[in-house]
Amino acid sequence: MVPALAIILAFQLAGEVISRAGHLPLPGPVLGMLGMVAALSASERLRAMIRPVAQGLLSHLSLLFVPAGVGVVAHLPVLAAQGPALAVALVASTLLAIVVGAVTFTLVAKLMGSLPDE
The missing domain is CATH 1.10.150 (DNA polymerase; domain 1)
Incomplete structure (x- = not known):
């Protein structure tokens, strides 16, 4: 071992x-x-x-998440102060990633001839 x-x-x-x-x-x-x-x-x-x-x-991979959880708990005041900004950033970046992914997929599908042209 x-x-x-x-x-x-x-x-x-x-x-x-x-x-x-x-x-x-x-x-x-x-x-x-x-x-x-x-x-x-x-x-x-x-x-x-x-x-x-x-x-x-x-x-035992789940044990590796314990330090990350402790770090979050240790910085709860910072998280509380910056929470709304973090939430907006997470939601906005997720939506932007979905839109960019969909547009990219559509463009590549059109270039490959998989989708009919509108």
Whole structure:
């Protein structure tokens, strides 16, 4: 278990080093995950070693939301003060994303000939 966890963390560290050294716009853990996916695709032995640890981590994934919840509770006064602005921003950005998605879909469908022209 410890070697498999060390391998997972080594991939995350490698991704972080590559991201920072290369001044890349991708987060280090994402690069590490991509590297690990490539390594797992290439090695059945590595896949068999990491599988139990990964399944254990995934089964307790909900525990990772506890720090985020504590952070929200710790900043309740700020959230209360900025709540209406946050609510407006969330609703407006959601509506804008839906409209942009629908318009983009319609334009691409017309370009591909999937929708009849009006």
